Amino acid sequence: MIIGLNDKIYSYDRLVSDAKKLAKQYETILKYVTIGKSHDNRDIVLLKLGLGQQYMICCGGVHARETINPPVLLKIIEYYADLYSNHKQQKLNLKKKLKAPTINLAAEYEQMLYGTCIYELLQTFTILFVPLLNPDGYMISLNGFETIQNQQLKDKCLSMKISKDEWKFNARGVDLNRNFPSLLWKPKNDQDHAASENESNALISLFNEYKSKGFLDFHSRGKSIYYYRSIMPDSYNSKQLEIAKRLQIITNYELVLPENEIDSGDSGGNTVHYYSENFNKPALTIETVDEIADFPLDYKYRYSTFEELKLVIFEFGSMII
Numbered sequence: 140m141i142i143g144l145n146d147k148i149y150s151y152d153r154l155v156s157d158a159k160k161l162a163k164q165y166e167t168i169l170k171y172v173t174i175g176k177s178h179d180n181r182d183i184v185l186l187k188l189g190l191g192q193q194y195m196i197c198c199g200g201v202h203a204r205e206t207i208n209p210p211v212l213l214k215i216i217e218y219y220a221d222l223y224s225n226h227k228q229q230k231l232n233l234k235k236k237l238k239a240p241t242i243n244l245a246a247e248y249e250q251m252l253y254g255t256c257i258y259e260l261l262q263t264f265t266i267l268f269v270p271l272l273n274p275d276g277y278m279i280s281l282n283g284f285e286t287i288q289n290q291q292l293k294d295k296c297l298s299m300k301i302s303k304d305e306w307k308f309n310a311r312g313v314d315l316n317r318n319f320p321s322l323l324w325k326p327k328n329d330q331d332h333a334a335s336e337n338e339s340n341a342l343i344s345l346f347n348e349y350k351s352k353g354f355l356d357f358h359s360r361g362k363s364i365y366y367y368r369s370i371m372p373d374s375y376n377s378k379q380l381e382i383a384k385r386l387q388i389i390t391n392y393e394l395v396l397p398e399n400e401i402d403s404g405d406s407g408g409n410t411v412h413y414y415s416e417n418f419n420k421p422a423l424t425i426e427t428v429d430e431i432a433d434f435p436l437d438y439k440y441r442y443s444t445f446e447e448l449k450l451v452i453f454e455f456g457s458m459i460i
């Protein structure tokens with residue numbers, strides 16, 4: 140096992156080295172590449188999992204202080220890769236055991252079936268994981284503004300007078316989830332431009348490079364699912380609702396009502412809006428972690444979030460083929 144969820148602080152450097160180790164261990168189905176650099180010069184990692192000709196995209200760590208999902212996404216990659224790699228052997232073992240059934244047979248059979256599902260998922264899809272779109276912000280939230288190497292950027296961040304625990308932005312103080320050039324995007328001030336940030340452009344390029352079937356963006360908090368897009372036709376929204384309802388059943392997360400799609404006064408420009416409008420394929424924002432959780436988020440949320448998201452990604456894949 141490479142990814143441990145027990146260490147309180149899971150740094151960006153650790154994420155990169157673990158991602159490389161995973162790609163080495165599961166080299167037949169997992170590729171490590173980078174899709175750009177953050178403004179403070181950190182690589183933005185992309186892990187390509189699977190052998191399928193179809194693509195789906197999963198993103199995490201857009202907002203700095205939402206520190207649970209990036210290590211959880213890596214853990215899911217390891218979990219899926221492991222199931223995939225051991226699936227044939229597991230099937231053989233189970234066949235042998237059928238001649239001398241043991242008490243655990245039902246549980247093992249169930250696990251084998253789950254393995255079969257993941258095996259088929261990764262034969263159909265290559266899942267493009269961007270576990271941490273905003274590595275600079277993530278490090279600010281974990282360890283403070285000293286982690287920013289570029290003095291100019293550090294000064295800019297400090298001038299905003301927002302605590303590291305509440306930090307949502309990248310190292311230029313921009314909220315990346317208000318930086319995508321969607322139709323409802325509005326500038327917040329004279330200097331504000333859509334797609335001004337390296338990190339947003341890395342994701343936009345990825346969207347354009349792969350003709351994907353769907354996109355999930357994982358945020359925190361609220362245990363809720365955003366699916367409704369007022370700008371999209373009814374046919375698009377009914378498919379979104381169908382997916383959201385299935386994900387609701389397996390996670391117990393709430394569906395966000397259409398009228399709460401965007402808060403009043405919000406400047407728009409979310410990842411999912413951009414994706415929906417430009418590619419006309421399903422795109423949902425999934426908010427993990429209890430609404431009442433305080434920042435910094437307790438690392439123990441990783442365990443339950445892992446259980447929830449491993450089902451979400453699989454279920455989403457099965458619905459967008």
Ligand SMILES: [Zn+2]
Nearest residue numbers: 202205358359
């Ligand atoms: Zn967020």
